[in-house]
Amino acid sequence: MGELATQTGDAEHDAGSTEPLRHGPPQSFFQxxxxxANATMEWWRNLPPRAANLLPGDEIDWRPGAWLHAWEKGLAPAGRRYFHKDTFDGAVWLLTTRPIADGDELEETIFADHETDDLPEVARALVRCWPTSPGELSRxxxxxxxxxxxxxxxxxxxxxxxxxxxxxxxxLELDPDFQTYETCAPCVLIARTSNAAKQAYEFLSHGGDLVFSIEALPASGLPDPSWRYLVFQAYGGAPNIxxxxxxxxxxxxxxxxLFINFQGAKPIRLALYRDIVRTCAKACRDSRSNIRAMKELNDRHVSFFTDIASEI
Structure with a gap:
């Protein structure tokens, strides 16, 4: 039948048709x-292979592993998006965080513009040196x-x-004029790496704008065999360790x-040195104790820190 149809078609073509002869199935045969169709086929061929999700038998000599690779588990999830209609001009925005109500005060909101928000960088410098672990902080x-x-x-x-x-x-608190985050409380940090310690020190010291920066040593007795205590205070701030x-x-x-404007070792009263050691131990207990312990230390020794500033 196929040969007959071809012969019939050839005969009809010879009988007077002016169109060129087409071989193969008509174009109407393709949906x-x-x-x-070729592009779709190529796309399908280039898809990655996917194994069938079959339950392993009882006779296998290996143990099935995790479904995701380690690098796949470390990918950040896609954040939620929120549509928000601006009451000022009626424009609709797609936000990465929940819209803030128009009646909220600026002081009660957190500035969260992705391009100018410096909280991740500021917080990273402190978290890398925070006495407690990131896991404890996150909880x-x-x-x-x-x-x-x-x-x-x-x-x-x-x-x-x-x-x-x-x-x-x-x-940390948001500066309403510059929309950047600044330190507003003293803290105890641990220099785990040189880079992290330098970044945290320069942030807390406002780039080295210091009243003093010393290594506290006991005037009598032996110093702590495990730690050295760098005490520093920026202008307009409180002492940090x-x-x-x-x-x-x-x-x-x-x-x-490594630490800009560091002024070297300074002997201090043994009782004060021991109080600094105890304060650091309290600050390392949990995340919430850090700032509270440092504020209590500063309140107990206001005159001492004032005297250091006048001597240097």
């Missing part, structure tokens, strides 16, 4: 145009360690409540300009 703000890490790396956002709690824990582990390599850089 999709040929170029599009205090109602988050997870991974979500906090993603936030510090600008891979995802924290909600407003979590941002507020993080600022309270780290002693940076713990530097002896033998860590960072302690050798104390006199090598």
């Amino acid at each position: 999709t145009p040929l170029p599009r 205090c703000i109602g988050s997870t360690a991974r979500s906090l890490e993603w936030f510090l790396d600008r891979k995802t956002a924290l909600d407003h409540q979590q941002r507020n709690r993080l600022c309270d824990l780290l002693g 940076m713990l530097v582990a002896r033998g860590s390599g960072i302690d050798a850089k104390l006199s090598q300009d």
Whole structure:
């Protein structure tokens, strides 16, 4: 039948048709145009292979592994999006955080513009040196360690409540004029790496604008065999303490300009030195104790820190 149809078609063509002879099936046989069908076929061929999700038998000599690779588990989730109609011009915006009610006061909101928000960078410098672990910090703000890490790396956002709690824990507040975050409370930090310690020190000291920066040593007796205590205070701020582990390599850089405007060792009363050691131990107990312990130390020794400022 196929040969007969071809012969009939050839005969009809010879009988007087002016169109060129077409070989193969007519175009109407294809539900999709040929170029599009070829493109779809190529797209299908390039899809990655996917194994069938079959339950393994009882006789296998291997143990099924995790479904996701390690690098796939470390990907930040796509954040939620919120449509918001601006009451000023009627424009509709797609936001990465929940819209803030028009009646809210500016002081009660957290500035969260992605392009100018510097909270991730500021918080990262402090979190890297915070005495407690990121996991303990994240639990205090109602988050997870991974979500906090993603936030510090600008891979995802924290909600407003979590941002507020993080600022309270780290002693940060938003400058209403410059829309940048500044420190508003003293704290104890641990110099775990040179870069992290330098960044945190320069942030808390406002780039080296210091009233004093000393290593506290006891005037009598032996110093702590495990830690060196860097005490520093920026103009307009309160004293902070940076713990530097002896033998860590960072302690050798104390006199090598790692910490800007560092003024060297200063002997202090033994009772005060011991109070500094006890305060640091309290600050390392949990995340909420850090700032509270430092404020109590400053209140107990206001005159001492004033005297240091006048002597240097």
